[in-house]
Amino acid sequence: MTPDLLEQGARRIEQRMAAMAKASPDTESGGRNASTGRIAKPEGVVDLTHGRILYLEDVSVSFDGFKAINKLSLDIAPGELRCIIGPNGAGKTTMMDIITGKTRPDEGRVYFGSTIDLLRYKEAEIAQMGIGRKFQKPTVFEQLTVFENLELALKTNKGVKSSMFFRLDSAQSDRLSETLITIQLADSVGRLAGTLSHGQKQWLEIGMLLMQDPKLLLLDEPVAGMTDEETDRTAELFLTLKGKHSLLVVEHDMNFIRSISDIVTVLCDGSVLAQGTLDKVQADERVIEVYLGR
Ligand SMILES: Nc1ncnc2c1ncn2[C@@H]1O[C@H](COP(=O)(O)OP(=O)(O)O)[C@@H](O)[C@H]1O
């Protein structure tokens, strides 16, 4: 390689790193930092013998005396697509902050499978274990192509040096091709992410999560700001992900919820108010009350 090409390559990597630093997502509920986790090697295998991939029991967290999460208990089965609804301020984003290690609860238990106590791990370790999170706003790297964004998703938290010598192996390359098809961006592989529509950016970010082959995906208001057509395509996408991954989806769009949901959990004042099919929870007097403010 000529020195010129090397220099160009190095500059490109620098730009990528700068883009990564700029786009690093922050908590949306402004949650308290959980930095006291034990340093540990995350286990590769999630124990599903009790039929649940995620388990929260009596979880509470207060911010300045205000109970944002109040004795919250919830469990999610492997491959399940669970929808979470609830009024603003119900604690939905804070719940995701707790699962992902961004916020540490004051009390309660949070387990990934039957054996992994998530409260003992740091945010980065939890992500590595296979819990992927999609924040509300798209955080793709606008000045990189669709392909480069997906490729970059495989090498987060690695240094500049390892990025320079990074090559996709054949399994990764296959996953990238599959992901492009899943997120319906195969025709846009060379486009800069900045030129995509809002919906396409959201799909690309979901694709970036899929590159890490997550066992559990947490999605916070994924169809906010999407057109009706984009919303329908997102519903299709989630239905194809169901079964292969477990999904926890927070959304306000009831048509969207109706098209994807099995069990819906209604969160209010930091705990579960109702749970069941959408028809069942929508007919629940207490749910009607919190939504209509009667
Ligand atoms: N870091 C924080 N400090 C103080 N209050 C917070 C913090 N994070 C969240 N809250 C409060 O906790 C409640 C739940 O917030 P959030 O989880 O964002 O609700 P949702 O996502 O359901 O709209 C809100 O009343 C919010 O103002």
Ligand SMILES: [Mg+2]
């Ligand atoms: Mg929220």
